[in-house]
Amino acid sequence: MDHKEHHKPTDRVLVERVLSGNTRAFGSIIRDTEGLVAQIVFKMIPDREERRDIAQDIYLKVFQKLDSFRFQSKLSTWIARIAYNTCINQLEKNKASPIGNEHPAPTNPEDEYPQEYPDAHDLEENLTDAELNGLLESEIEKLPALYKLLITLYHRQELSYAEIAQIVALPEGTIKSYLFRARKILRERIQMIYNKGL
Template sequence: MNNQNENSRTDEALVERVLNGDTNAFRTIMNNTEGLVAQIIFKMVADGEDRRDLAQDVYLKVFKKLSGFRFNSKLSTWVGQIAYNTCLNYLQKKRLVLVDENDFDGFNQLYSDEAESLVLTKELSQVLRIEIDKLSPLYRTLITLYHNEDLSYSMIAQITELPEGTVKNYLFRARKVLRDKLLHIYNKEVSR
């Protein structure tokens, strides 16, 4: 609890400094949150140009909305929420799918010879990263926030504005899709 109070005071001091015109304080906020923002954007958006534009857009929104931040959550969580919502808006404008309904039906896609050779030449961790990148944007983001960023269900729920139970459910489904894909690849290799 003491660490949480310390983080809150640090967040308040940073926000106050930014609102008083201290550009270095805003740079500190950016440095403290850039990993989280990058993870969200990279897992939700495929296009490199759009990723850069979205990152700039996120921090522009953070700067403009900073005076309205009420410290109901950590500053980094609030910035992550802005990044997530910015990506959602991007996906909606581009009419891209956030959750692929086919993921719910389990894995039934056949892999090409290219994927088979990939399994032969790459380590499991590389295959796993590739399979994560094939997930729908929401599943990729949730897996990354939970497993790479070590965020709690509660923090992910705050960022995504999804109920905590939904976050747990989607994470379960995403892991199941990954497991099914990896088992399919493994079984193809064993049967060779």
């Protein structure tokens, strides 16, 4: 396994192989990125029927646009960007907002990081037992699509702010604001549930 991983083709080699007609190389690209693409589609698109079609559409676009990839980011980040844009287009068709109407990002920087809400990983660090994790997952699913996606990319996929910024085409400061807002909503909802003794 380690031996195989060591000889894994680079993004450039894979792209060159696909462009020269090697379909197996495109299969490798799909295998390497389908987990990330699935996370984006599942967090952004609520309708199960639409998800499969959208995933196929994403990889069709990747195949068609591969010759325009300029290696200015990781291939997986570029594909994630195509996935995100495809999902946004679908949401617009469905007349749905990716961030909902209730939770705009804070505009005053002083409002973004008040002392009572500690650092980025605080929520995850404090929710370690299975029951609380289950509750957290179900509450994440109720967030607006973009908030769900950002939580997933940052905490689950462990992407950097810079990589996420490339995918969703938002400034890093805005991403931090949305993540802060999403975590704040989750904290408040979970606290409310516990206060009710559920």
